[in-house]
Amino acid sequence: MYKDTIDFIKTLYPRQDFIPLHEPRFIGREKEYLTDAIDSTFVSSVGAYVNKFEDEMADLTGARYAVAIANGTGALHIALKLAGVSSGHEVITQAFTFVATANAISYLGAKPVFTDVSLKTMGMCPEKLEAFLSENAEQVGDDLINKVTGKKISACVPMHTYGFPCEIDRIVSVCNHYSIPVIEDAAESLGSHYKDKHTGTYGIMGTFSFNGNKTLTCGGGGAIVTDDEEIAKKAKHLTTQAKVPHRWEFRHDEIGYNYRMPNINAALACAQLEQLDSFIKNKRELGLCYADFFIQQKEMKFFTENEGSKANYWLNVLIFKDLMARNDFLDETNADGVMTRPAWILMNELDMFSDCQHDGLANSKWLEERLVNIPSSVRIDSL
Template structure:
């Protein structure tokens, strides 16, 4: 089958999944529950900022959904990652092991701490950090010192943190990553921004590391326009995160006293109200999106084109579905044809080591990351009413 004929069939199939629409966006929110009711309730209460009943309810719902002990409502996912690293002990001039195949927010958050990213390759199937690549890098380049910490032999910097990401909501091999981090005394923080509702061996993403972070941006499975959450099972860590997220203000009836540098990171009650209404519908969203993912998988299998899918033992939320093209030329042709014919598609992100801010960062060659960057395309994945 010629590529033009193939692409025409793909466009037709995608449009059939979203009937009645001339243009099919990549991912749009769906508001079919109590969104208006809760937002109006917040407005009527006048508590629209970071103090309000819906902020507390949001944190309770996140704990119920993920099974974690503590959740802290944050203004966005990037800030949730930043705060998670701070409370987990990431310091300026440390190194953070992460992926080059990720959204810019991951590395921006690392930069906010004053630490330096080091890029580890991903597995082709999960598109998340590869345990074998992580182990190989550490065995070759790292050493434990008498203080108990791990250091990079090439740079002399402490490797304090590992920050993998569950790409497009598909869980990576997080159990093996956690075991490697434990053996090297490296703190594991999960970038779970895209994976609300995803599980690995029955555990929700974000709960395997010392802390996890979620995003509720406008394009996520659950949205409140902008929002985030930090989750952890460590009560002291959660207490510290909440304190720092509210400008490190010490509680007092009238005095304004702040005992350390804090951040204006607390989620407003207005956003939390919208998030609560969305979270109530999460099982409905996940079922709907899984049905779409399975339709895509069956269709593209018939076309001889692989798709990004969960591995055995994990369950993905299928936030964004992805198809893998033959090469860079085929990827670009596919992107041009679909976008010109009313179907919004997007390539995977530019690898972080190719960006000017991070092009001097150490990496392990990134063979799989580069292979995927030349081939992966996201296709429309919205909830279908």
């Protein structure tokens, strides 16, 4: 049924018997920088490449500061802590996300509250967020309290889904009205922009991931970006076991975390950053190829960036007419050596988050039943 689509995808990735969803490309100075890091003997959380990577991430995003973290989940965990999230609090986020978003909230003893996404962006819907807060939130002294649960709402975490920017300016505007700090989960959106600003720079902090399947990878790795100097300094301190600087003493002034990115990973990340522009150009060209092909298809629609945004097209997205068509496509493509994947199971449908409050999540459920990711790797033949 989907042979034409499978054949087309195979023409985009010739000479591959199996086409993965998103594989890394190490075609720059990765080996050179890794060798240099190894020869320096600084392979853990101190080294020249860590500093270089932080400077380059700040330059790339336009943020004043960037802090290198061991992974994206750890970055979000620390960002939430620095925003004031604590045990017994609630954090508004989306159910249509990777589990790390909800897990990071839970690490602090807080609980996620899920509002719906927009079908235009696949990210948090500002109208649904406003409606939820208008109905459920009330100011009690200095705290914003959820009238249903009686708990403090202490942060909001929208996610730029699959690299497509959400309407982050409108989300921040809603949250500012209620004095809710916004932390952007930009794990998937390195190189994506909304209204000429890089994702991750609208909220008080943004967090990124450099896992092996991301547009830029250093095996693991993450980062926090912010314009707040105090937050940046505190993030570095907490992620380095809260060690008080001293030439020889091991003194720690609070509970810290072993979350700093190792120099050897940063070396890999620096080499990848040098290629990011060409990677994004290549991926956006792939998106155009898909858009041209799928405009003729009746069973599915290709998802494109929303007005005002420039997406990195980290993972390309098809939206099918119904669940049966989606499942047929998943079966046929994966059986023929073309890796495709459905959307994540909604967070509120997982056992550990099944009792979390939500707003009905109509759009999230609709997407969950119809969405498929298709191969999105940088095409070497097109570089």
